[in-house]
Amino acid sequence: MATFVDLFCGGGFGARGAVRGGGRPLVGLDAWHMATKTYKANFPCAEVVTDYIENVDIKGLGQTYRPDVLLTSPECTSHSIARGAKPGSERSRETAIGIVPWVEAMEPRWLIVENVNRMKKWDRHNELVETIENLGYQVSDLHLNSADFGSAQARKRMFLICDREGTVVTKGQLLAFSDGTRMCARDTIDWGSSYRSTKLYSPGRAKATIERAERAIAHLGRGVPFIIVYYGSDYGGGWQTLDVPLRTVTTIDRFGLVTWNGNEPYLRMLQPSELLRAMGGGNEHKLPYGSRREKVKLCGNGVCSDVMTAIFQWINFNKNIGIPAT
Template structure:
């Protein structure tokens, strides 16, 4: 089976496809740094750096499976409303329609945040894919259920050229604890108590100590674990594009390292990422979790 990867980013979809034995023949993204990372890790794939809303789909190699992760930022809710100023980003989803119309692959898989299904134009987008002959099977999956040390809920829409939506059967994996990806012997540690540490952070750490002892993780913002910290016996919360998860070890603390975030996303330890931590985290936070993509593709092939 051959696939293409739209909005490929750091290569989570492509890596998951490779895990499932699928050859990714073409990948594209608008960010040159991400294209380079993808090329470093998937050297046999043809790479294109461009705005996919301007793509000439006739120049894309033939394929059986279309993979796509359009921009998700515009679908996040702010004060209960869609953020209209992100229209250009939300419109990237229409590139998937254009690609499918041109090549009519046997199947496609689209990944996005669950709020994608609340987009005002989501029914129109689904109708367009239906008009092309695809039956849609949307599902929200948590990466933790696929053997990854992170809770990360994402919408996966599987489209097949069939009369009815396909039914995918996926085995739920045992949850992997955050402790499995954290190395206390590495990283740049700083004292918990120093002049620039905020009162809210110290309060969060004290709450965590009362509940979990001297070693635990805590987010720098947000609700839930943001007030109490989180046990190392549980998966992490969602890895985001900016440093979020702090590791606390007694009187010292630090943020997750690039390697720990890579492991929490389910990428192989050998996966090459930018040397600059900020860039690496941005790419990881935007990526599709490879083991989830692997399981979806395997289930799709089994059911086809």
């Protein structure tokens, strides 16, 4: 069983996938107390640290913990296209460089760095890769879509999968550990729920929301449920069908579900339990703390569990502990 230390651990979605893939969490670290509180609720045997990585006694932790894997997901907001036109924060970006002392202190065999694809456009991306290589790692630089690994969400991310013993991994090799299941947005919906839904054509409804909905209705016809997509760079007309994976879950409410009562369309926002399902949380993962807004943020900040499951299955296979390739 591959042990791991989880930097920028969030609510533990990446760790959930790692555990399913045969991993065991030793430490989860995040600067947001709601994230570490949620992490501890899901992985009570792990130590949790609530702080910024630069404030932590790295050498002390390195003497205590020698994980097989250092799992990291540095801040992505200043790389992400979802931030719109706001200028990026170099300090936020440099949390990626901040993982290097952790690698030096803990000397894990494997290092995993997850971030948005646009991180490759960062002018220090190559520096980060070269630094990792100079520490003795073979770096596999992959772009992976969670939908290919059985998630009900299309979440495209960069993964640096780094092995001190020189093993290279490809997307195809990781997909060999997936069962080939394909899920879609429809699979995330709590169809039997009693969540409050209001008439689409209600007084005060934003004109842009009505326009999104009417584009979908014109395409699908009346009586067909669909999802309105808010925010971010959207080239699909502001809506999507339920028969394809949900678009990327973000840290703010982005998805409205339109259903029908006879000929009347109704609208409600997707709930944290549904976003949790889109993140691959399954029945095991819980969001027991925080407001609705905080739970949405936890989901949007997470790593899709299904991708991490495949990565840890591959790691454990290479660690020779008896998890066969499929």
